[in-house]
Amino acid sequence: MTNGSPEGPPPPWPDIHRTVLSTLDALASSTGWIPTAATVGIEPIFERVLQQICEPQGLTPSAYIDLLTRDATLRGEVQKRLAKLMENPALVNMRREAQRREAEHQLHVLHYLLSGQKPPDWVWTSLDEEQQEQLRDAAESGEEKDPVLLPRVQGALRKLAMTPTPYGQCEDCGTAILLERLQLVPWAECCAACQRKREGVPDEPPEPQVPVLYF
Ligand SMILES: [Zn+2]
Incomplete structure (x- = not known):
């Protein structure tokens, strides 16, 4: 949706990406999300994580998803963590x-x-x-x-x-x-x-x- 205003500084993607990864890592060692994931899947949980991280920066989750679509390394880092969540026994x-x-x-x-x-x-x-x-x-x-x-x-x-x-x-x-x-x-x-x-x-x-x- 937005990639930051044309005059303003570029969005702090590296910070955002790091926060996304650490939030997913923190989820992996907690359990509160599991009943939700069991009924509606991991996607809504991931979306909520992105909203909480992106919106204070004036960015949309879809702008971050766009970034992941373009960058296989970043995408792989996120996918690995989502896969780990899905494998939770x-x-x-x-x-x-x-x-x-x-x-x-x-x-x-x-x-x-x-x-x-x-x-x-x-x-x-x-x-x-x-x-x-x-x-x-x-x-x-x-x-x-x-x-x-x-x-x-x-x-x-x-x-x-x-x-x-x-x-x-x-x-x-x-x-x-x-x-x-x-x-x-x-x-x-x-x-x-x-x-x-x-x-x-x-x-x-x-x-x-x-x-x-x-x-
Ligand atoms: Zn078999």
Whole structure:
């Protein structure tokens, strides 16, 4: 937005950048931000940090983001810290818990969709009109019955019901399946790499180590 007034001195970017880094470092050793990050992600927290640092200088967070977009070194320094925040074990656990509840609901809905069974009230009332319509159609026609997906959905629901739950763990290598993958494929049995092996697809180069793609 602004890069400082044409007559005034240039914005104190080095100071601002240092303050951003030290604020993110301080966050990493505190815990108050974790519940927020678990529900809305790291972006709003990062934005608030930028606002608090940029606004007293008469600058906008987007001017700082512009600077990062142009400078790979500065960007890397910020990304490394955001990635560290995202890897906080308490945050990962909370996100995994939230994902598990979401997956459980999705899988129940899918189970009724695919099997054409009448869902119990707690599932029915949680659906939007379109989903209710789909369920009605499925129940009437039986066409939605899927011989491949249904057993996978049932398998995932069985895992969710076990204690301790093996849901979200790769069946082949035992590592935790990435949350992003589980969001897309809640019935996934394996991590992406093992799934490729199962399907005989050649391995892809490892995914980038910095999972935060904020800019
Ligand atoms: Zn695996």
